Amino acid sequence: DAKTTQPTSMDCAEGRAANLPCNHSTISGNEYVYWYRQIHSQGPQYIIHGLKNNETNEMASLIITEDRKSSTLILPHATLRDTAVYYCIVRVHMEYGNKLVFGAGTILRVKS
Amino acid sequence: KAGVTQTPRYLIKTRGQQVTLSCSPISGHRSVSWYQQTPGQGLQFLFEYFSETQRNKGNFPGRFSGRQFSNSRSEMNVSTLELGDSALYLCASSLAGQGGWNTGELFFGEGSRLTVL
Numbered sequence: 001d002a003k004t005t006q007p008t009s010m011d012c013a014e015g016r017a018a019n020l021p022c023n024h025s026t027i028s029g030n031e032y033v034y035w036y037r038q039i040h041s042q043g044p045q046y047i048i049h050g051l052k053n054n055e056t057n058e059m060a061s062l063i064i065t066e067d068r069k070s071s072t073l074i075l076p077h078a079t080l081r082d083t084a085v086y087y088c089i090v091r092v093h094m095e096y097g098n099k100l101v102f103g104a105g106t107i108l109r110v111k112s
Numbered sequence: 113k114a115g116v117t118q119t120p121r122y123l124i125k126t127r128g129q130q131v132t133l134s135c136s137p138i139s140g141h142r143s144v145s146w147y148q149q150t151p152g153q154g155l156q157f158l159f160e161y162f163s164e165t166q167r168n169k170g171n172f173p174g175r176f177s178g179r180q181f182s183n184s185r186s187e188m189n190v191s192t193l194e195l196g197d198s199a200l201y202l203c204a205s206s207l208a209g210q211g212g213w214n215t216g217e218l219f220f221g222e223g224s225r226l227t228v229l
Contacts, residue, residue, distance in 0.1 A: 034216055034217075036218075041222075043221050043222050044155070044202070044220050045220070046219070049216060094167075094168045095168070097143075097160060097162070097167045098168075098216065099145070099160065099168055099170070100157070100216065100218065102155035103154070
């Protein structure tokens, strides 16, 4: 079962920052938060991940609250090509290895 | 470098048949995971392979099986197909970290879309 909750959908104006929230109140101390996105008819694409510190890469920034119960993915300058379903995921440890448990995600619509 | 390749991209089967899907991971990636995506259930974890061994399995019936070859290529098989097996089947590869665990940064293929009539 997914350990995250996200808004069903969000709209964002092109060129503005898109801030996508995620709640993961039951996350364990050693579980990472991952973000993926899926553009229609394609496989999911990795965006970023973090444990407790804020992270930034060429695609996005990830802000994780100090208590680790929530996080926000920030796309600094959204473009029309960023329209996609965004998944916030907690990587769950299993007996051998780990797995990503996807929730329903947030549909982000970037509008001109 | 080439991405994850899945074949076939589309296929149609009838109930009771079986199907085999193939996945070629990114060169150097030794961990391969499979996911099923349906409109109703979303993305669900099927299984993960590393070094020709199934490491983890999701909550799917025994009709769903898979294997990994020595070159890290993987196949999954679904026997006795049911209408509810219609889905997009996604394969993802990853570098393997310590102990063979996938790093969590998965590279997905475009999937094999299975329709069961």
